[in-house]
Amino acid sequence: MFRSIFAVAALSLAASPALAADGGQLFNMQCKMCHTGGPMGPSLTGVAGAKIASKEFNYSPALKGKSGTWTDANLDAFLKAPAQFAPGTRMMVSVPSEENRAAIIAYLKTLK
Template sequence: MTNHNNNGHGQGPAARKAKIAAVTTGDSARGERLFRAMCAGCHSLGLRGIFGKPIASGGAMLYTSGLERRASQKWTFENLDAFLRAPKEFAGDTAMGAVAVKNAKDRRDLIEFLKV
């Protein structure tokens, strides 16, 4: 019997959507605590709401050429995750090069905080 509700990999659309949400959704309150502990020394809470906006587009901020080269892109989950995981790989000459968020859950929670 053929199952028309899956893609041949044992997961239907609802299961795939739930799986994606589980790896791209974080805890905003925990993200705020992480932001205050890890990021607030250099960044203001003004970064909230950056999610979905063009990269290197925040008014009064100065951006390195590595981020300016990505100005046609947006701060999606994938871009924020890549930047937080390995800033130098993502943006070359970024001033944030020495600070990387290695823990995937920490990155998800920070990104969730930056969405609102």
């Protein structure tokens, strides 16, 4: 529990340009192939702070049924364990590393 609280706090405090740049590299290696706005995954431009499942995309019922917004904590939980965050989601790729999740989230926040 303490570790996850620390991770969320680190996400909020550590959103430096260098962290976002690292996240951009990770995004390009791990996420970009599917998240181009095509049939595999929605574009993630503007996703940080947006309502969950609000982009133009054919979301799974699992994500359509989630309420709330893509906060740092929700993005972190989803990237850590997509099927745990939204059982039935079609996203199968997780990001186990706290540091990598923090960097990807910092990058997502730059996509406006």
